[in-house]
Amino acid sequence: MTVTETVTATATATVEASPREPADEDSAESPAPAPLPSGEVALSDLTPLGDYPDDEFGLQTVTLGGKSYSNAMVVKYPCQPGTEYSINQRYKKLVLTVGLDDNAVAVSGKLAVIGDGKTRKNIMLEVNRPQTVSVDITGVVKLGIEADISDESSCNDDGVVVALGKAVLMS
Incomplete structure (x- = not known):
């Protein structure tokens, strides 16, 4: 005598997704450039x-x-x-x-590296004394760079120029 038995199982999983926040201009994702080898x-x-006029923020040759x-x-x-910058947890370290x-x-003055609203590193700034620093940015979604110069007269065309001679994100 032969007995054949067929078993069928059905599983249902319910996953609750968090509501998606509407995108605003400040939270737009920057397209990720291709990393170097x-x-x-x-x-x-x-x-x-955001929008930064060229006369306030840009690229130029400097001497440090x-x-x-x-x-x-x-x-x-x-x-x-x-x-x-929107870096969306893509990088582990910023070296600058x-x-x-x-x-x-x-x-x-000083330069602050900010990750998701929290200061990750404060760097003191002086003429003729550049510093190379490494900052842990593991898990950071939004990376901020803020200069703080207490001398109000530096807010003019001939004022202070804070420069990041080399700033590299590492995965």
Whole structure:
């Protein structure tokens, strides 16, 4: 005698999704540039969130501690709000060389690297004393760079130029 038995199982899973927030201009995702074979991406290759006039933020050649940096990211009016980038947890580390342009007004200040609204690193700024620092940005969605110069007279055409001679995101 042969007995044949057929078993059929059905499983149902219910997953509750969180509601999607409507996208606004500040939370738009920057397209990710292709990483170099080393897994590095220049911060200057990303598009900042928001609108920044070229006379306040841009790329130019600067001198930091006697060394020339072409295509350095510069903040020409450091008393303006900082710059933000949508990096969406793609990177683990930001390595940057930062300082005040040797040919700019000599006042001290600081640069803050902000991850999702929290200060990750404060870097003191002085003319002729650039610093190369590494900042852990693991898990960061929105990366901010803010310059803080306490001298209000530096907010003019001949003022302080805060420069990121080299800023690289690493995965």
